[in-house]
Each structure stands twice: as C-alpha cells, then as structure tokens.
Amino acid sequence: MVIWMDDQELIDLFRENGFKVTAQRLAICKFILSRGDHPSTDQVYHALKIDYPTISLGTVYKTLDLLEELGLIQKLRFNESNIRYDPDLQLHINMVCTKCGKIYDYKAENIQNMWNVIISDLGIKPKGQRIDIYFECDDCK
Ligand SMILES: [Zn+2]
Ligand SMILES: [Zn+2]
Structure with missing residues (x-):
C-alpha cells in the first residue's frame, strides 16, 4: 500500500523534521507518492519541469533522498546510474x-x-x- 498523505500532512512532516517546505518539494512528494511505475530521478525531473520550469535536478535528488529518510518511499538501486523510487513500502x-x-x-x-x-x-x-x-x-x- 502506498502511504496517502494530504498536503498539510506532508508539510507538517517536513516541518517536524526540520525541513523547509517549498512548492517544488511538495510537488515532488505528491508526484512520487502517486506513481506505481518506479520512476527514476530523471523521470521525476522531466515530468515536473513542465509545471515548475525552475526546478533543478539537485532539488529532485535531495527531496527524494529526504523522502526515503522520512520513510515514505523506498530507493531501489540497480546500479550507480539506475536508481528508482518506489512508494510502496509493503512486501511485494x-x-x-x-x-x-x-x-x-x-x-x-x-x-x-x-x-x-x-x-x-x-x-x-x-x-x-x-x-x-x-x-x-x-x-x-
Ligand atoms: Zn519491457
Ligand atoms: Zn515496487
């Protein structure tokens, strides 16, 4: 099961853990938590660049790392250049x-x-x- 959180819950979680919430960060969270296809950092970046033209690959990386740290997503590392993100934390x-x-x-x-x-x-x-x-x-x- 994918953890479902609304905007306010995500914002609270970030703040509780001492992280600033930006519109871009929030967009990255919502995007990754809604996806079942295990996107890569690049895929997240390209998908969000349309609505957030100023987003950087670094922000995507950092935010995804943060989400992993907060236990919301799982990082699937296949090799150095192929890392995918999975919001489903249950055994599958x-x-x-x-x-x-x-x-x-x-x-x-x-x-x-x-x-x-x-x-x-x-x-x-x-x-x-x-x-x-x-x-x-x-x-x-
Ligand atoms: Zn195929
Ligand atoms: Zn999976």
Missing part, C-alpha cells in the same frame, strides 16, 4: 523488464505468509526487504 515483488527497464509491482496473495516463514526460519529481524524478478515485459517481447 518488483518485476523488472530487462529490455525497457519498466518495473511492475506484483502482489502475490500469500507472499507475506511465505516471507514470515522464511524470516522465522532465519531467526532474524529484517531491516528491510526487496524482491526483484527480471523478465521481458509484454511490450518488449
């Missing part, structure tokens, strides 16, 4: 197309149960988790 499978790079979320019905079994077998308390499957999507086949 990221299906990554190796051709076009699109990422589709897949929520297997019993994945949480399977995961609980694995975690209890391991006897650990995970600090995070990520499951990726690589494939070729329908658009690319």
